[in-house]
Every structure is written in C-alpha cells, then in structure tokens.
C-alpha cells in the first residue's frame with residue numbers, strides 16, 4: 282500500500298499512491314491508514330483534520346468506499362477525515378451513495394503555505 | 400523498473416525485483432541495466448563480472464531474453480554478464496534457445512563472504 | 518469442463534461470431550482477476566464509449582463481479598465466471614455466468630441505499646453494491662439454471678459508437 | 681463491431697456453451713493486455729494442467745500474442761484480438777483471431793533457431809519466437825479470412841485433468 286503523508290499546520294495530508302481503492306486492497310488500505318495516522322494527543326476542542334488526497338486515485342468501488350468510511354469511523358472523534366481531489370469516477374460513487382454529504386471535500390489537497398485550497 | 404545492486408568483491412550483483420521480463424518492460428530493463436552498471440575503469444586482464452540475480456523472476460519471454468542478450472553485448476568487453484537463480488520457466492527458455500550455453504549460470508547469487516555459490 | 522467433441526476446424530461462422538462478436542472473458546473468482554478483467558474492458562471500449570459511461574460500466578461490472586467473488590463463491594478462488602458484453606438495444610448488454618451459490622431470495626437484492634444518519638459510528642460501510650447496480654442498469658434478469666447463476670442487464674448508452 | 685440483432689434472452693444452450701465451454705478472452709493489441717490475459721489463463725488452468733505444461737502454454741501464448749501486437753498490428757493499440765482455448769484432442773486447442781496484417785508469406789514463419797556463434801557482438805537478440813512456438817505445438821494451421829488472421833494449434837498435454 283503506497284501512502285505518503287506530510288503535516289501542514291494542524292492537518293495531516295495523506296496522499297494515496299494507488300490508482301484504485303477496490304475490494305482487492307480495501308483491507309490493506311484500512312490497515313495502512315491506521316498505521317499512517319499517529320494517535321492524536323487526546324481530543325482537543327477541535328478535531329485535528331486528516332486530509333486524504335485522492336488526486337492519483339481513478340477508481341473506488343463499494344468496498345473501497347466502505348473502507349474510507351471505516352477509516353473516518355476509527356479516526357473519530359480525535360481526528361476528522363476529509364477528502365481532496367476526487368477524480369470524476371470517484372466523485373460519482375460518493376455522490377450516488379450520498380456519501381459526499383458526510384465528508385468535507387476539497388477540490389485539491391492543501392499545499393504548503395495555503396492551508397485550504399477548496 | 401525495480402533493480403537493486405550490491406558489490407561483492409569484484410562482482411556486481413544486480414537483483415531484478417520484477418516478476419516478469421517480457422515485451423512490456425524489455426526496453427526499460429535494458430535502460431535500467433545500463434544505468435545500474437557503472438563504467439568499468441578500462442578492461443583489465445579479466446572482465447569484471449555482473450551477476451544478474453533472477454531469483455524473483457518467474458517469466459521471461461523472447462523479448463526479455465533478447466534484452467538480456469543485449470545487456471551482455473553492451474557490457475562487453477569490460478564487464479561479463481552472468482546469471483543466477485533461474486526459475487523453472489526461465490531456465491526452460493534459455494535451454495530451448497540454447498542461450499544457456501552462452502551465459503555462465505549460477506544456482507544462486509553469491510552472498511556476502513561466499514564469492515561463488517554455483 | 519467436459520472435453521469438447523467439435524470438429525477440428527474453425528468454421529467461417531465461428532470466425533465471424535468470434536471476431537466481430539461480443540467482448541468475452543473467462544475468469545476465476547478472485548479480486549485480482551476482477552481487476553484484470555475491468556482493465557481489459559475499459560481498454561476494449563475506450564474510444565467507442567464516452568468516458569463517463571465507461572466509468573459507469575466499470576462500476577457496475579466491478580460491483581457485480583465482486584459480488585460473485587465475495588458472496589456467490591464466498592472466497593473460493595476456483596469458481597469460474599464468464600462475462601460477455603454485446604453492443605445492442607442502445608447500450609451494452611452484459612451477461613455474467615458463475616457456478617457459485619444462488620442469490621439468497623432467488624433474485625438480486627432489492628436493497629435501497631443504506632441510511633446515512635448523523636452519528637459517525639453508525640455510518641454504513643457496505644450494502645451499496647446492488648443499489649449502485651440498479652441505479653444504472655435496465656432490464657435486469659436473473660435466473661438459476663443447471664447450477665449456474667445467469668445475470669443479465671443492459672447499461673443504456675446515450676450515444677453508441679460502433680466498437 | 682456490428683450491432684447484434686440476436687433475441688434478448690440467453691438460451692439454455694448458450695449458457696451451456698458459455699459456462700462449461702472454452703476459456704475465452706477479448707483483448708486489445710497492447711503488451712499490458714497480453715500480460716493480463718496470460719495471468720487470467722494461468723489462473724484458469726492452474727490445478728488442472730501440470731506446472732511445467734502451464735509454463736509452456738504461457739510461453740507459447742506470450743509469443744503468439746506478442747507477435748500479433750508487434751508484427752500484425754505493428755504497435756497499433758486499437759487492434760482487436762480474440763483467444764479461445766478448448767480442452768480436447770489430448771491437449772489445449774488454441775485459436776487466436778486478430779484483425780491485423782496478414783503473415784508475410786501467407787503462413788507462420790518457418791524460421792529455425794538463430795545461430796549462436798562465438799562472438800558476443802553477433803549474438804541474436806530476436807527471432808526466437810516462432811521457433812519456440814513450433815517446438816511445442818502440433819497441428820498448426822493459419823489462414824486469412826475476411827481480413828482476419830486465424831491461427832490455430834494444439835498444445836499436447838501428457839495428462840489432462842478436466843478443467
């Protein structure tokens with residue numbers, strides 16, 4: 282599982298380096314996300330954002346979607362999962378399942394200096 | 400192209416980290432091999448061996464075979480290409496084309512301390 | 518697979534049917550095989566089916582094929598799956614055959630999208646598959662025949678180029 | 681591909697033919713598609729064909745399919761290739777159809793293995809393909825029909841389990 286992360290301010294940006302999040306790698310994806318996110322030092326007044334940069338992902342199936350939701354669930358409440366850079370086929374599956382209402386979705390992942398590019 | 404190399408004595412051992420050397424990657428393989436082998440400092444009395452460790456390769460087609468021969472040709476005369484750890488399907492294609500007579504073939508790649516494990 | 522006893526020569530009709538005929542693929546019931554199959558299909562229809570509709574085709578087939586792998590075969594990797602796609606009736610006419618367990622109620626689930634409430638802990642992690650499929654396809658038919666599941670549907674296309 | 685006009689229902693015979701019938705795959709003329717196809721095939725026959733013979737099958741199909749990609753289509757990725765494998769006549773009966781250029785002499789090359797001399801600079805880097813194919817197969821037939829290459833051969837198996 283190819284994930285790379287960098288910290289920008291309060292946010293941890295995790296870029297997925299796989300072209301697909303599908304049933305073949307859904308479980309590995311969950312495990313790798315668990316390993317990639319350090320435990321937050323107790324929930325503060327504001328949950329710390331983890332932004333999943335999906336710019337390189339061109340396909341998510343229902344297992345992949347379920348895995349992303351599972352990640353959101355185990356990160357809460359200390360961390361809140363947000364998404365960035367949904368490609369057309371990925372955006373469609375979030376929209377059709379109404380999961381686009383559950384996540385904050387950014388047009389692109391923040392880059393150094395600009396905290397939020399959405 | 401996934402190649403990793405280490406020097407043991409005079410020999411440069413290059414391990415191929417791809418399961419297949421086939422027509423899809425034959426050209427990249429040649430280029431990567433060219434880049435992985437430093438120029439020899441002029442041909443000495445003995446050519447310096449480069450041992451290609453194929454332990455992780457389970458398939459070579461005729462384009463892959465041609466690419467390995469091409470590598471042997473461009474390394475000569477300063478370097479001589481030898482092969483190690485041919486898997487059954489790979490050994491077969493060398494044997495059937497009689498290319499097994501052209502290369503020195505080791506049962507396995509030398510490990511540190513033992514210069515030649517054949 | 519029973520040994521075949523056909524004559525040893527390919528007839529003209531067979532060539533016609535085979536070459537100009539449907540997209541066809543035989544695969545084992547594994548997630549890797551599903552991935553490879555989807556890649557062959559998107560490559561096959563790229564250029565003749567618009568990108569957005571190709572994305573829908575990929576999604577619908579991913580859901581149906583993964584259901585076979587996960588539910589009909591419940592993880593047994595030696596199950597055999599056949600998929601055929603014809604261009605007709607204004608869309609892509611898909612037939613999937615598998616030798617796994619039948620659908621639980623003798624028909625594909627009629628589940629609607631899982632509810633999304635306000636509590637993060639209650640968010641659904643599955644159950645989207647058949648809703649996604651049903652949103653996109655028409656003329657869905659399922660039957661069990663001689664121990665084989667036969668699933669068939671049409672993915673309508675707005676505009677169909679010859680492939 | 682012409683639009684099909686078949687009736688909209690899958691007949692019982694079709695299900696039989698399709699499910700218990702041959703391994704079949706449709707692919708575009710790219711090296712990636714050849715790789716995916718070979719993976720589907722080795723997975724399909726693993727367990728029913730012994731490892732060494734599965735290795736030969738993979739080699740023979742790699743050479744024939746890559747020849748289609750490189751020579752018949754000379755790099756055009758939109759060519760269409762169909763492969764079908766039947767278990768019969770004591771082996772695997774393979775038919776490959778493609779809409780590329782015909783074989784240069786109206787038949788598959790009869791080249792023998794390239795000579796291997798003593799000079800490194802003269803070692804052959806190609807020309808092994810058809811020799812490798814011919815070493816393994818029987819009953820090789822080739823014909824050009826309606827702009828389609830039809831290549832067919834039998835890979836004999838020592839012992840054939842039902843697949």
Ligand SMILES: Nc1ncnc2c1ncn2[C@@H]1O[C@H](COP(=O)(O)OP(=O)(O)O)[C@@H](O)[C@H]1O
Nearest residue numbers: 584585588589619620621626643644645646647
């Ligand atoms: N091909 C199939 N064969 C047998 N049962 C199936 C098949 N497809 C779906 N099912 C059943 O229908 C249920 C709903 O499937 P689906 O909507 O894809 O959701 P999910 O796969 O996420 O559980 C599955 O949990 C399974 O019990």
Ligand SMILES: Nc1ncnc2c1ncn2[C@@H]1O[C@H](COP(=O)(O)OP(=O)(O)O)[C@@H](O)[C@H]1O
Nearest residue numbers: 747748751752782783784789806807808809810
């Ligand atoms: N499917 C094919 N269609 C057209 N020409 C072919 C085909 N296969 C082989 N050829 C011709 O036969 C020659 C020999 O092929 P082959 O033995 O595979 O060696 P190589 O591919 O290494 O040149 C090729 O160079 C090509 O000119």
